[in-house]
Amino acid sequence: MNTTTDPARLEREIEAVGRDLVDHYPSPVRHPIRALDERAIQLSTRDAALRAALFRLVDVSPACRSLDDLARHLAAFAGEVDQPAAPLGAAMRAAGTRAGRVALGAAVAGGVRHMAHRFIAGPDPQRALGELRRLWLAGIASSVDLLGEAAVTSAEADHYADRCREALETTSAAAARYPPRPVLERDPAGALPRANLSVKVTALTPLLRPDAPRRGADDAAGRLRPLLCLARDLDAHLHVDMESFDTRETTLELLFALLDEAEFRSGPSIGIVVQAYLRDSPAELERLVAWAEGSERSSPLTVRLVKGAYWDHEVVEAGQHGWKPPVFELKPESDRNFERLSHRLLERARERPASVRAAIASHNLRSIAHAIAVHRLAGGDDAGLEVQVLRGLGDDLAVALAGAGLRARSYCPVGDLVAGMAYLVRRLLENTANESFLADRAQGTPLDELLAPP
Amino acid sequence: MSGRDEAPALPPFRNEPVLELRRAAERESLRASLAELDARLPLAVPVWVGDDHRTGEDFASTDPGEPERRVAVAAEASAADVDAAVARAAEAQRHWGRRPAAERAKVLVAAAAVLRRRRLELAALEVRECAKPWPEADADVCEAIDFLEYYAREAIRLERGPTLDQARGERNTMRYVAAGVVAVIAPWNFPLAIPTGMTAAALAAGNAAVLKPAEQSPATALALVEALHEAGLPAGTIALLPGHGEVGAALVEHPGVHVIAFTGSSAVGREIVRVAARTPDGQAHVKRVVAEMGGKNPLIVDDDADLDQAVPAAVAFVYAGQKCSAASRVLVHESIADTLAERLAGMVELLRVGPAAELETDVPPVIEREARERILAYVELAAGDGRSLATAPVPTGPGWFCAPTLVGDLDPSSRVLREEVFGPLLALERVPSVEAACERIEALPFALTGALFARNPETVAAVAERSPVGNLYVNRHTTGAMVGRQPFGGNRLSGTGASAGGPDYLLQFLEPRVITEDTTRQGLVVD
Numbered sequence: 001m002n003t004t005t006d007p008a009r010l011e012r013e014i015e016a017v018g019r020d021l022v023d024h025y026p027s028p029v030r031h032p033i034r035a036l037d038e039r040a041i042q043l044s045t046r047d048a049a050l051r052a053a054l055f056r057l058v059d060v061s062p063a064c065r066s067l068d069d070l071a072r073h074l075a076a077f078a079g080e081v082d083q084p085a086a087p088l089g090a091a092m093r094a095a096g097t098r099a100g101r102v103a104l105g106a107a108v109a110g111g112v113r114h115m116a117h118r119f120i121a122g123p124d125p126q127r128a129l130g131e132l133r134r135l136w137l138a139g140i141a142s143s144v145d146l147l148g149e150a151a152v153t154s155a156e157a158d159h160y161a162d163r164c165r166e167a168l169e170t171t172s173a174a175a176a177r178y179p180p181r182p183v184l185e186r187d188p189a190g191a192l193p194r195a196n197l198s199v200k201v202t203a204l205t206p207l208l209r210p211d212a213p214r215r216g217a218d219d220a221a222g223r224l225r226p227l228l229c230l231a232r233d234l235d236a237h238l239h240v241d242m243e244s245f246d247t248r249e250t251t252l253e254l255l256f257a258l259l260d261e262a263e264f265r266s267g268p269s270i271g272i273v274v275q276a277y278l279r280d281s282p283a284e285l286e287r288l289v290a291w292a293e294g295s296e297r298s299s300p301l302t303v304r305l306v307k308g309a310y311w312d313h314e315v316v317e318a319g320q321h322g323w324k325p326p327v328f329e330l331k332p333e334s335d336r337n338f339e340r341l342s343h344r345l346l347e348r349a350r351e352r353p354a355s356v357r358a359a360i361a362s363h364n365l366r367s368i369a370h371a372i373a374v375h376r377l378a379g380g381d382d383a384g385l386e387v388q389v390l391r392g393l394g395d396d397l398a399v400a401l402a403g404a405g406l407r408a409r410s411y412c413p414v415g416d417l418v419a420g421m422a423y424l425v426r427r428l429l430e431n432t433a434n435e436s437f438l439a440d441r442a443q444g445t446p447l448d449e450l451l452a453p454p
Numbered sequence: 455m456s457g458r459d460e461a462p463a464l465p466p467f468r469n470e471p472v473l474e475l476r477r478a479a480e481r482e483s484l485r486a487s488l489a490e491l492d493a494r495l496p497l498a499v500p501v502w503v504g505d506d507h508r509t510g511e512d513f514a515s516t517d518p519g520e521p522e523r524r525v526a527v528a529a530e531a532s533a534a535d536v537d538a539a540v541a542r543a544a545e546a547q548r549h550w551g552r553r554p555a556a557e558r559a560k561v562l563v564a565a566a567a568v569l570r571r572r573r574l575e576l577a578a579l580e581v582r583e584c585a586k587p588w589p590e591a592d593a594d595v596c597e598a599i600d601f602l603e604y605y606a607r608e609a610i611r612l613e614r615g616p617t618l619d620q621a622r623g624e625r626n627t628m629r630y631v632a633a634g635v636v637a638v639i640a641p642w643n644f645p646l647a648i649p650t651g652m653t654a655a656a657l658a659a660g661n662a663a664v665l666k667p668a669e670q671s672p673a674t675a676l677a678l679v680e681a682l683h684e685a686g687l688p689a690g691t692i693a694l695l696p697g698h699g700e701v702g703a704a705l706v707e708h709p710g711v712h713v714i715a716f717t718g719s720s721a722v723g724r725e726i727v728r729v730a731a732r733t734p735d736g737q738a739h740v741k742r743v744v745a746e747m748g749g750k751n752p753l754i755v756d757d758d759a760d761l762d763q764a765v766p767a768a769v770a771f772v773y774a775g776q777k778c779s780a781a782s783r784v785l786v787h788e789s790i791a792d793t794l795a796e797r798l799a800g801m802v803e804l805l806r807v808g809p810a811a812e813l814e815t816d817v818p819p820v821i822e823r824e825a826r827e828r829i830l831a832y833v834e835l836a837a838g839d840g841r842s843l844a845t846a847p848v849p850t851g852p853g854w855f856c857a858p859t860l861v862g863d864l865d866p867s868s869r870v871l872r873e874e875v876f877g878p879l880l881a882l883e884r885v886p887s888v889e890a891a892c893e894r895i896e897a898l899p900f901a902l903t904g905a906l907f908a909r910n911p912e913t914v915a916a917v918a919e920r921s922p923v924g925n926l927y928v929n930r931h932t933t934g935a936m937v938g939r940q941p942f943g944g945n946r947l948s949g950t951g952a953s954a955g956g957p958d959y960l961l962q963f964l965e966p967r968v969i970t971e972d973t974t975r976q977g978l979v980v981d
Contacts, residue, residue: 056909059760059909060758060909060910063757063758063759063760063909064758065757065789069758072910072912073758073909073910076910076911076912077911079911079912080911149761149762150762152762152765152766152797152800152801153796153797153799153800153801153803153804154800154803154804155796155800156797156800206800206801206804207804209813209814210475210476211475211476211481211588211589211813212812212813212814214814215806215814245476246476249476249478321471321472321474322468322469322470322471322472323471323474422762
C-alpha cells in the first residue's frame with residue numbers, strides 16, 4: 001500500500017491539527033505556579049553557569065542531612081558561578097549565618113519539593129491513586145513508573161520487583177472502579193487495559209553488563225516473569241522502558257526471550273520503546289515490527305516511539321571512548337527521524353492492528369501534529385493512535401489532546417525524592433536545553449515556527 | 455634545501471578508541487582471534503640483541519586460568535647477553551640520537567600502526583598470557599598505541615627547546631639531548647602498555663633501550679620489539695632480554711646504563727634506587743631512576759555522595775585488583791557507612807569469578823600461584839584483624855582464582871590497611887569526617903591514586919588541596935587513566951614523580967644543554 005502523501009497537503013494538515021490542539025490548551029492564567037516554573041526554565045536556559053549550579057543543587061538535595069547542610073551546598077555551588085545573578089548573591093550572603101542558612105535551606109527544600117511534586121505523582125502507588133483517578137476523569141490515561149535507584153545488589157532488584165507487584169495490584173484494583181472512558185479503553189485491536197505499569201531493566205537486575213547482555217537479561221527474566229504472569233491475570237499492561245544505549249541489547253534480549261514463552265501467548269499486553277535519536281532506530285523498528293507480526297501472541301505489541309532522554313550521556317560516553325555516538329548529534333536529525341518512524345509505525349499499526357499498537361510520545365507540538373496528520377491522511381482512525389506525555393512536562397498537551405478527542409497517556413513517576421532525583425535532573429536537563437521545545441514555548445515562540453518542519 | 459624530505463606534520467594526538475564491545479558485531483571478532491592464537495601456542499620468545507636471535511626453552515609463561523597451557527617458551531638472557539645488549543645499544547644510540555625528532559617520531563608512529571593492525575591478536579595474547587579480560591586487554595593495546603603516538607609528538611615539541619631570557623650581546627639557547635642507554639624493566643599487569651610507554655619515551659627522546667619484560671609476560675613484550683623492528687627502528691636500538699630478576703639486576707648495575715625505567719613493586723623499586731646510586735670506576739654518570747611503584751589507594755565517600763556511583767567505583771576488581779590504580783581502602787563517612795557496607799557487600803556477592811576469555815566474567819584469575827597464596831594470606835589476616843563482610847564463589851578448577859572479598863572493622867594497626875595486596879580484597883573503614891579520612895591517608899607511605907565521592911565543591915577543593923596522591927579521581931571510577939588526558943604516576947614511595955603519558959615524562963630521558971655565546975666583537979654588538 002502506498003501511503004506517501006503530497007508534502008504540501010501534509011503540511012497543511014499538520015498546521016490544522018496543531019492549531020486545533022493549541023485551541024484546546026488550558027489558559028496559562030489558571031496555572032500561575034506553572035507560569036512561574038516556566039519563567040525559571042527560561043532563566044536557567046539563558047545562563048549556563050546558573051543552570052549548572054541549580055542542577056547540582058537539585059541533584060544533591062536528598063543527600064543533605066539538614067537545612068543547614070543544604071544551604072551550605074547552595075552557597076558552594078553559587079560560589080562557582082562567575083557573576084552570580086542578584087538572587088544568588090543574596091543567597092550567598094544569607095548562607096553566612098546559621099539562621100540565614102536555615103531559612104535558605106528551607107526555601108531550597110521547598111523549591112525542590114515543589115518541583116518534584118510537579119513531576120512525581122506520589123511517594124508510593126497507594127498515594128498516587130488520587131492523581132491517577134483525577135487524570136482518568138479528565139480523559140487522560142496513565143502509565144505508572146516506579147522511581148528507583150540503580151540496582152547494584154540482588155536485594156535492591158528484588159525490592160523493585162516487589163514494588164512493581166504492589167503497583168500492579170493497587171492500580172488494577174483502583175482502575176476497576178473507574179467510570180467508563182471509551183476513548184481510553186478501546187482501539188481498533190480491541191480493549192485496552194486500564195492499569196499500565198512501566199518497568200526498567202536497570203532496576204530489575206544488578207547484572208547489567210553492556211559487553212555481556214545475556215547476564216542481565218537472564219537475571220532480570222527471573223524477576224520479570226512473575227510480573228508478566230500477574231499483569232496477565234490482572235489484565236494490566238506492562239511496558240518495558242528503554243534507557244541508555246548500554247542497556248538496549250539486554251532489554252531486547254530479555255523481552256524477546258520471555259514473550260516467546262508459551263505461557264505468555266495469551267497475555268499480558270506488552271510494550272517496548274524505540275528511541276528516534278538512535279541512528280539505527282529505523283532498523284530496530286523494523287526488527288520489532290517483524291517480530292510482532294510473526295508472533296503468535298494474542299495481544300499486539302505496543303511500540304512507544306520517543307526521541308530519547310539520554311542524549312547528553314550518550315554523547316559524553318562516546319566522546320570519552322572515541323566512538324561515534326549512537327545518537328544523532330543534531331536535534332533536527334532526531335526530529336526528522338521521529339517523523340519517518342511515526343509514519344512507518346502508524347502504517348504497520350493500521351495494517352496489522354492485531355500485531356502492533358502505536359504510541360507516539362513527545363512534547364513537541366510539531367512532532368505530535370505530524371503523527372496525527374499522517375495517520376488521518378492515510379485514512380487512520382484516531383482510536384488507532386495514542387499520544388504519550390510525561391507528567392509535569394506534557395500536562396497541558398495531554399489536556400489539549402483529551403479535549404480534541406484523542407487518547408493521551410501521562411507517564412507518571414511514583415516514588416520518593418531520593419529515588420526520583422536522577423529522573424528529575426534528567427527531565428530538567430532535557431527541558432532547559434537550548435533547543436528544547438518547551439523552552440521555546442515558554443519564551444513565546446510563534447506557533448508557525450513551532451509547527452515548521454524540522 | 456638539499457633535497458630535504460620533510461615528513462608532513464603529525465595530526466594532533468588522539469586516544470586510540472577502544473572496541474565498542476556493547477555492540478554484538480564487535481564481540482564476534484574476539485572469538486575468532488582467540489582461536490587463531492590458540493592454534494599457534496606456545497610462541498617462542500628469543501633473546502634478541504641487534505640482529506641475533508637466540509631461542510631457548512629456559513622458562514615458560516602459562517595461562518593463569520589454565521596453568522597447563524603454555525603460552526610462550528622463552529630463552530633466558532645471560533650476563534653476556536646483558537653486556538652485549540648494552541654495548542650494541544650504546545653504539546646504535548650514537549646514530550639514532552642524532553636523527554631529527556621528526557624522523558624518530560615517524561618510526562614510533564609506524565610502530566603504532568603495526569600494533570593497530572595486530573590489535574585483536576595482541577589482545578587475545580594478553581587474555582591468555584596474563585588473564586586480562588577482553589575489555590582490559592583491548593584497552594592495554596590501545597594505551598600502548600597511545601604512548602607511541604603521544605611521545606612521538608612530545609619529542610618533536612621538546613626538540614625546539616625552551617625559550618630563554620636574552621640580554622643584549624649574548625645568545626642563550628637550550629636544547630635537550632638523549633641521556634644514552636635506557637634499561638626498561640617492565641611488569642606483567644599492563645603487559646604491552648607499560649613496556650611500550652617506557653620504551654617509546656626512551657626511543658622518542660633519542661635513547662636506545664634494553665627491555666627486560668616480566669617473566670610472566672615475555673610473549674606480549676616480544677610483540678612490541680617486533681613492531682619497532684617492522685617500523686624501521688635500526689637494529690641494536692632496542693634489545694629484548696627475557697628472564698627473571700637477575701637479568702634486571704644485572705642491567706641496574708651495568709655501568710653502561712644511563713636511565714633505569716622501572717614499574718613494579720615498591721620493595722624492588724627502592725632496591726633499584728639504592729643500587730643505581732653507586733658510581734663504580736669507569737662509569738662517568740649518575741644513573742637516573744624513573745620508578746612507578748605500588749600503592750594503597752583510598753576511596754573516600756562523604757555523606758553527600760551519590761552511592762549509585764560510588765559503589766561500582768569502589769569494587770574495582772575488573773583485573774582482580776591487579777591494577778596499581780585500583781582502590782583497596784574505602785573510607786566512608788559514618789552516617790552512611792551501614793548503607794554503603796550493605797550495598798558493597800551485595801555487589802561483591804554477585805561477582806562472577808571465571809576465565810578471562812569470557813565476557814560474562816567479572817573477576818579473572820590472578821597471575822600465578824604465588825600471587826594467589828599471598829592474597830589468601832592477606833584475606834586470612836584481614837578476617838583475624840576484622841571481619842569478612844562479603845565474598846563470592848570461585849570456580850573449581852586448576853586456575854589461580856581468588857574469591858573477591860570485602861572486609862570491615864579492621865584493627866587500625868592491621869597490615870591489611872598499609873600493605874599493597876594486589877588482589878581482589880577491599881577494606882571498609884568508617885570515619886567521622888572527610889578530614890579524618892585525609893589524616894589516615896596522609897599517614898600512609900604511598901601516594902599513587904585516590905578517589906573522592908562528594909558533591910560539595912568545597913569538600914572537593916579541600917581534599918584536592920590536601921591529598922598527596924599523583925592521581926585524584928573525583929566522583930568517577932579510579933582506573934583506566936588515558937594518555938594525554940590523565941597523566942599517571944605516584945608520589946611518596948609510590949613513584950619518583952613525572953606522570954606517564956603527560957607533558958613532563960620525556961624530560962626524564964633527556965639531559966639539558968645550554969649554550970651561551972658572546973655576540974659582541976671588538977665591543978660592538980653584531981648579533
